[in-house]
Amino acid sequence: MARFRFLDHVILILGAALMISPVAIAFLTSTHEAVEIHRNGLMATWGDNFLDTYGTVLTKEGGFTGQITGMRMMLNSMILGIGFAVGKIVLSMLAAYAIVYFRFRMGTFFFWVIFTTLLLPLEVRIVPSYEVVQKLGLLNSYTGLIIPLLASATGTFYFRQFFKSVPDELLEAARIDGAGPFKFFIDILVPISKPMIAAIFIIMFVYGWNQYLWPMMMTTDEQYFTLVRGIKQILLVWVGAQIPDYNEAFALAILAMLPPVLVVVVFQRWFIKGLTESDK
Structure with missing residues (x-):
């Protein structure tokens, strides 16, 4: 048994190393200069540009307007992530509470209607969603980014x-203690x-x-760009002899993984x- 446990x-450990190695290589590569990365490819050694690279991506203003920073993009990603999570949890709990405890006619039918929306990925409904957001005047706003996607069949x-x-x-x-529906829920x-x-x-x-596709469709103002979009923006720079800032792109990728x-x-x-507990 001990031999099999050691093998397990x-x-x-090998599986964990296989999963972590690309992240480690990306982090090590981000500590080198962009020219060196362009010339030699990915790096597996520590470079001398760590503080400069991460200081630049977090604080240096850039983009087309020259006003967006990595900290701003990280804040936008955080707002999007927390807004999605909190909004979806609230709506999902209320919907599930109504379906389970109010037991209205056709409640099961409506649940399966909600559940079938899992068959419709974001890419299928992004154009009509964009049209609705545009008509409501919610483009380039956190409201337009978050609210249209709050309904969650999974939750x-x-x-x-x-x-x-x-x-x-x-x-x-x-009920015996006199608690109403709202008090029972809360x-x-x-x-x-x-x-x-x-x-x-x-x-x-x-x-x-x-999220990448949805923010890209809903925002044209750089003040609402997210980290994922910022990485893509860096890699699009290829004019004449100018090469992309690979080190900054890798640094943003590492920062995007951390939260x-x-x-x-x-x-x-x-x-x-x-996900596993079922006995209450």
Whole structure:
């Protein structure tokens, strides 16, 4: 048994190294100068340009207007990620609560209608969504970036399954104590849903943070550019003898990875508990 356990650990370590190695190479490459990267390709050694590169991408104003910084793009990504996560959780919980506890006619039918929207990815509905946002005058705004995508079939499905596993005795006890629907939701369901909320928060935060196509369609003002779009903007620069700032692009890529990784690490225990626990 000890031999098989050792083999399991070796396989896990090799798998982790395989997953981490591209990130490590990207980080090491970002510490070199752009000319050196252009000439020699990816680097596996530490360079001398670490402080200059990361200081530049975070604080130097650039872009077409010369006013956007990496800190601003990181803030925009953070607003998008948190806005998506919080908004989707609130709407999903309310929708699942209505479907499970109000038990209105055709409630199951409406749930499956919501669930079938999973078959419609963002790319399929992005043009009509853009037209709606444009007619409402919400282009180049955080409202236009966040609100149109808040409805979540995934979140509604998970919260519905979670609420259905809550014992009916809790509902009966709340009724006996005189708790109405709102009080039952706030004082009982929300506290016991914390692991599920954490799990959905991670999923939706990463989804919002990594958005590229949607912000590109909804914004033309650089003040609303995200980190993911900033990376693409750097790599588009190729005029005459000018080469892209590869080191800055790699640095932005590393910065774009950090918040999702930190969120997953911080909420890891709740994430696993929320997706696996079914007994309340």
